[in-house]
Amino acid sequence: MNSKLKMMIGVVAILLVGGGAAGGAMWWMKSQEAAPGAQSTAKAAPKKEKSGEPVKYVTLDKVIVMLKRGPNEATTHYLSTDLVLATDAKGEKPTKEHLPLLRAIAVRSLSGYTLAQASTxxxxxxxxxxxxxxxxxxxxxxxxxxxxxVMIGKLIVE
Known part of the structure; x- marks a missing residue:
């Protein structure tokens, strides 16, 4: 009888410690969500307000970038991507007119990476x-x- 009582007390103690640990973990996670730094990273990129207009998608195909060579690399590596730009009916024509500029900006931005950096x-x-x-x-x-x-339709790193 004495060993059964000790066993029951041990099980109850384990359950209480486990419940306390789970409650503490939940409290800590909630406090991290409410931290000022967490809120600013979650809302870092404000998006356009949604209007009643349907979303239009403009594609920028075959953006091919020659990656920077890393130390002791003899071969050339490339990154190829297809971009999808979300806009509304009013912004569709200007977006299409800006595609050459957007291609140049994307190439300039991505060409500074090595194969090791781009593949990760x-x-x-x-x-x-x-x-x-x-x-x-x-x-x-x-x-x-x-x-x-900008969304990525396809991404290939070779």
Whole structure:
């Protein structure tokens, strides 16, 4: 009888410690979400307000970039991507007119990476890099960007 009581007390103690640890972990995760730094990174890229207009997609195909050679690399490596630009009906024509500029900006932005750096980047990271680069370019020229965001349709690193 004494060993059964000790066993039950041990199980209850383990359950209490486990529940306390789970509760503490949840509290810590909630406090990290409410931290000021977490909020600023979550809302780093404000998007255009949604309107009742349908979204139009403009493609920029075959952006081919020769990657920078790393130390002790003799071969040439390339990155190829297809970009998809989300816009509205009003911004569709200006976006199509800006495609040569956007290609040049994308090539300039991506050509500074080596094969090792480019192959470790995810599709989301490349899209975020291009969005940031396009935002900076339009801001420096003090022009309004005719599209909302850049998405990656295809990404090949060789």
């Amino acid at each position: 980047m995810t599709v989301e990271q490349v899209a975020a890099l291009l969005n940031k680069t396009f935002d900076a370019n339009y801001a420096s020229e003090e022009r309004e960007k005719p599209f909302g965001e």
